[in-house]
Amino acid sequence: MSSSKVAVVTGSNKGIGYAIVQGLCEKFDGVVYLTARDVNRGQEAVAKLNQLGLKPSFHQLEITDESSITKFRDHLVQNHGGIDILINNAAIAFKRTATEPFSEQAVITNSVNYYATLKVCDILFPILKKNAKVIHVSSSEGHLSKIPSATLRSQFNDPSLTVPKLNQLVEKFIQDAKNDKHKEAGWGTSSYAVSKVAVSALTKIQQRNFDQETPNRNISVNSVHPGYIKTDMTGHTGFGTIEEGARAPLFLALEAENLKGQYIWKDGTVAQWDAEKPPAPF
Template sequence: MYHSLEGKIALVTGSSRGIGRAIAEGLAANGAAVVVNYVGNENAAQEAVAAIRENGGKAVAIRADISSVSDIRRLFDETEKQMGAIDIVVANVGVAVIKPLVEATEADFDHVFGANAKGTFFTLQEAARRVRNGGRIIAVSTGGTKMFFTQTALYLGSKGAVEQFVRVLSRELGPRGVTVNALSPGFTDTDLLPERDRAVAAGMSPFGRIGAPRDVADVAVFLASDEARWLTGENIQAGGGVA
């Protein structure tokens, strides 16, 4: 266990399943009270909350669409109302449209950038306004931004924007002792990784496997801990050595 997060309040967007859920569970296991955010799958969110509570943690589920600025602000309002002042924010929401750049539509662009870029930007904005001094802000990007993949222009472009938001905000919040970092998973066992790509992805890691959500979540827990107090403005790769 890292430095205890006991007494800390954490908000994790997009945390009803996958990496987000693993991060929420990891923060709760280290003592934080956690808000599990979801947009459509209430059952999955309540299952995540139940799992945290069964292990002795504290959690609630709050619905909000991160592509909506008013919903983001309401999410933060409700978090403060139900839990108290916020110490940790993990901006985890991510959607993807996989197709060649020349085939992407305006609707595709608006969908992906609306959630990944716009949604993360305004989540970071609210986090900057509300996180207590000495707090932690983590934005989930992707290891894909340092690679060359076809059919991923929308996804990687939107995540590249997130990485720049982090660099700028880390400078703006440094005087308050708030760290701001990007966390970039590699190939991970979630529904964003197509079945057809899994064998190839596993072969790209020195470990010979794809990542588990907990592999990434443990890095997020570290970034939320006191041990990470001297890290800010960084893009932490959590990809099992894939380069």
């Protein structure tokens, strides 16, 4: 079993995740796992980094497939004993021109961005090493102000919120979407925003849970808005490069100290998650 430190980046064969892996390979003193649901695409991404003189490891990981996550966990335990850095980057977003019914978009988006991320955490959190760092790659859309209803915002921001109660909130959104009542119920018109607000709320719950652990492993969990970046997800309409999008996640992974349960902006500063509006520029 290797004694090296280990970093894992989900959904990292392209885009911001790929740039995060590249940055970790350049600066992190340990093993860096590039993961992808498609083995060929993952291996092609590794080969590109090899050409730069970088040597990430690869493992298949489909975050919506519990057996895939479990196989990866077992591999990590057997070969490394656990994880030091976990960056949850994998996510999806429907384009504005998508023709799928909103109810379908609500189900699929939250199944991946929220529920699959939660499943990754449930399976991999037990193998986090002492002083490990967890970073959820969120979005400006993950700011609480993206939920129009003050009542819903207060529920997401409840300091006693638990994962089961958060699940109920997400399920309520999905049901309202299926009944075409999401607007009148105060959810707004973006299933992506709801999924990322849920991840931001999950960040705070997870940090509270880690803080109450006995023995305490001193684990930090933060969410981060990487900026509006030119990627396939944004249809390459963003403003920044993938390298710029990787900066704040890399800061949290490699440099930040004493940041726990926070919502971090693209410049590495702590943003007030429950402010009336998110910081600018996006």
